[in-house]
Amino acid sequence: MQQYHHLLQHILDNGTDKSDRTGTGTRSIFGYQMRFNLAEGFPLVTTKKVHLKSIIHELLWFLKGDTNIGYLKEHQVKIWDEWADENGDLGPVYGKQWRSWEGADGQLYDQVKDVIHQLQHNPDSRRIIISAWNVADLPKMKLMPCHCLFQFYTSAPDAVTGKRKLSCQLYQRSADVFLGVPFNIASYALLTMMIAQVVDMELGDFVHSFGDVHLYSNHFEQAKLQLTRSPFPLPQMHINKNVKDIFSFTYADFELVNYQSHEAIKAPVAV
Numbered sequence: 001m002q003q004y005h006h007l008l009q010h011i012l013d014n015g016t017d018k019s020d021r022t023g024t025g026t027r028s029i030f031g032y033q034m035r036f037n038l039a040e041g042f043p044l045v046t047t048k049k050v051h052l053k054s055i056i057h058e059l060l061w062f063l064k065g066d067t068n069i070g071y072l073k074e075h076q077v078k079i080w081d082e083w084a085d086e087n088g089d090l091g092p093v094y095g096k097q098w099r100s101w102e103g104a105d106g107q108l109y110d111q112v113k114d115v116i117h118q119l120q121h122n123p124d125s126r127r128i129i130i131s132a133w134n135v136a137d138l139p140k141m142k143l144m145p146c147h148c149l150f151q152f153y154t155s156a157p158d159a160v161t162g163k164r165k166l167s168c169q170l171y172q173r174s175a176d177v178f179l180g181v182p183f184n185i186a187s188y189a190l191l192t193m194m195i196a197q198v199v200d201m202e203l204g205d206f207v208h209s210f211g212d213v214h215l216y217s218n219h220f221e222q223a224k225l226q227l228t229r230s231p232f233p234l235p236q237m238h239i240n241k242n243v244k245d246i247f248s249f250t251y252a253d254f255e256l257v258n259y260q261s262h263e264a265i266k267a268p269v270a271v
């Protein structure tokens with residue numbers, strides 16, 4: 001995960017200190033890109049312990065189309081607590097837009113289902129995109145989408161196996177590099193692996209593109225500590241091979257093996 005360390009160091013060295021919505025203050029840059037070859041291992045940060053359980057449950061929760069934190073709470077996942085209202089609702093955030101984007105005529109669009117269908121029937125398409133940035137719904141969301149648009153790409157079929165490689169690129173308009181980004185990398189890497197299994201493709205790259213990528217001022221010391229640590233080899237993610245429907249995965253279908261990491265580093269989340 002040298003790519004992640006380079007990003008932390010690049011922001012510390014070249015970022016501009018500026019104010020932000022939360023009043024915390026950040027050091028930020030605009031525009032950056034990282035690439036992870038998913039065949040080389042699962043891109044989970046190793047220089048601090050990352051809580052993968054929260055990441056998997058959050059992803060399954062998006063895929064269910066859920067926007068209430070009830071499911072997360074049942075599984076002791078607290079990462080969305082600060083933004084929910086008294087009923088646990090977040091408004092029409094990711095899950096709603098991914099699974100039931102509502103058109104002006106009231107028609108609902110299941111973008112995840114459509115992407116799987118396109119990958120199966122038109123894998124060379126340059127239109128295989130999921131967007132969470134629903135302009136009409138933004139005012140109703142408790143937090144506007146940060147990871148707002150992602151696109152899939154498939155290589156030409158391999159001459160021997162006949163299989164394509166699946167890649168995914170995410171555009172993240174705003175990124176909390178210390179707390180959010182390790183979660184976002186792992187989440188999209190996992191989603192790409194799940195979709196590759198469902199459409200019977202090999203693993204390509206996860207490309208992570210950023211708009212405003214920032215280090216909160218109360219994370220500087222944690223980031224510097226993390227940069228003193230050396231990364232371990234990447235772990236592997238084993239996924240239950242029998243699952244062939246993107247909506248049928250459960251927590252028990254994932255097993256992370258050989259995850260060697262340094263100890264966790266605590267940091268306050270900016271609300």
Ligand SMILES: Nc1nc(=O)c2c([nH]1)NC[C@@H]1CN(c3ccc(C(=O)N[C@@H](CCC(=O)O)C(=O)O)cc3)CN21
Binds near residue numbers: 051079179183
């Ligand atoms: N400022 C901010 N940063 C984010 O990364 C973020 C938001 N807000 N709002 C919405 C979601 C929630 N996400 C979060 C929120 C908290 C953690 C967090 O506190 N992580 C801790 C422990 C997590 C755990 O134990 O599950 C960490 O050390 O990674 C991570 C991602 C990502 N998003």
Ligand SMILES: O=c1ccn([C@H]2C[C@H](O)[C@@H](COP(=O)(O)O)O2)c(=O)[nH]1
Binds near residue numbers: 175177
């Ligand atoms: O998945 C996520 C969700 C949120 N973030 C961060 C990025 C920003 O620090 C805040 C959102 O604040 P805005 O003012 O709406 O940009 O949350 C993240 O990194 N990853």
